Amino acid sequence: MATTATIDTTKSRWGGGVAPMNASYGKLMMWFFLLSDAFSFSALLITYGLIRYSHPAYEGTVSEFTFSTEYWPIPEMVFEAVPFLHGVHAPLIFVGIMTFILILSSVTMVLAVEAGHRMDRQGVIKWMLWTIIGGLTFLACQAWEWSHFIHGTAEGTVNAMGETIFGANLTENQYGPPLFASLFFFITGFHGFHVFSGVVINFIIFFNAVVGTYEKRGHYEMVEKTGLYWHFVDLVWVFVFTLFYLI
Amino acid sequence: MSQEETNNVQVIPEDKEKTKKIWKVAAILAIVTIIEFIFAFTLPRGIILVSIFLGLTVVKAFYIVAEFMHLKHEQKALIWSIMIPTVLILWLVVALMVEGTAIFNIRY
Structure with a gap:
């Protein structure tokens, strides 16, 4: 009797035969991919911080703020336009709406994952569809914001050489130093591309749920994995929102 | 979506407690964002405001990673x-x- 091998489940977690982290290979790799993606995004965002704080800040009051290429702009004066309300000063309203859209699509994603745990195909289909709609709406908002940022305001800004600049591109910028626009395009563009690929992946998962692939497989783990990616995109936006629009 | 396909799969009924918790986390995220909004227009700009914003961002990040990405329960x-x-x-x-x-x- 003494030689009978018994498996002590508390000690043999790393001894083989079980998934030691209680997560499948695919899920673990998604986590580590997201960790590496977090490094990419933090490198970009910290670079934004570095470049911003190596430029002079605007010293005066918010109400007297004017655009100049000499100092870093106050975000609420740059991002103050809302579609269909031309000429109305609505600081940060539009980006606030975008933030809520992304948070809500994250919520519908969790609900899709939760429905997947219950093998509820109709639930997964419904909530995945809402998530895709949320993602597409966010992308459309961002397209509008980029377009407004590129075209600029009607007055423009006079730069150091006495020329009037309208809007922003990679070489000149009416809102502040040229680097401000470059970083805006690079970081929100990189994030927007993540949202775009997230929508594409979500659509593939939605399609597979509709045709019953996961029901045949017996589990909805793929919904969970894309869910992780989608929440990560939301997580990055939380940081972009703070660094670009609030500070 | 024919009847035969769905018949052999047992759909577990929804646990109201779980979905309630998801919406609760969503409400926390929304409220923190609204607080950030109010602070952006009421408090004077400076190092203190920047610290508050970064602190609140970490709070939001915690809820997204811990609850939505379920990391707290791994x-x-x-x-x-x-x-x-x-x-x-x-x-x-x-x-x-x-x-x-x-x-x-x-x-x-």
Whole structure:
């Protein structure tokens, strides 16, 4: 009797035969991919911080703020336009709406994952569809914001050489130093591309749920994995929102 | 979506407690964002406001990672495998803040 091998489940977690982290290979790799993606995004965002704080800040009051290429702009004066309300000063309203859209699509994603745990195909289909709609709406908002940022305001800004600049591109910028626009395009563009690929992946998962692939497989783990990616995109936006629009 | 396909799959009924918790986390995220909004227009701009914003951002990040991504309820080994490497990000923040100040001092 003494030689009978018994498996002590508390000690043999790393001894083989079980998934030691209680997560499948695919899920673990998604986590580590997201960790590496977090490094990419933090490198970009910290670079934004570095470049911003190596430029002079605007010293005066918010109400007297004017655009100049000499100092870093106050975000609420740059991002103050809302579609269909031309000429109305609505600081940060539009980006606030975008933030809520992304948070809500994250919520519908969790609900899709939760429905997947219950093998509820109709639930997964419904909530995945809402998530895709949320993602597409966010992308459309961002397209509008980029377009407004590129075209600029009607007055423009006079730069150091006495020329009037309208809007922003990679070489000149009416809102502040040229680097401000470059970083805006690079970081929100990189994030927007993540949202775009997230929508594409979500659509593939939605399609597979509709045709019953996961029901045949017996589990909805793929919904969970894309869910992780989608929440990560939301997580990055939380940081972009703070660094670009609030500070 | 024919009848035969769905008949053999047991759909577990929805646990209201679980969905209630999801919406609760969503409400927390929304409220923190609204607080950030109010602060952006009422408090004077400066180092204190920046610190408040970063603190609130970390609060939101915690709820997204812990609850939405479910990391809080995973195995300890998985939690630490993800959390420990992020220390390198904190190091980068500190390193480039020092660097940024040095660049500013040289240029202006």
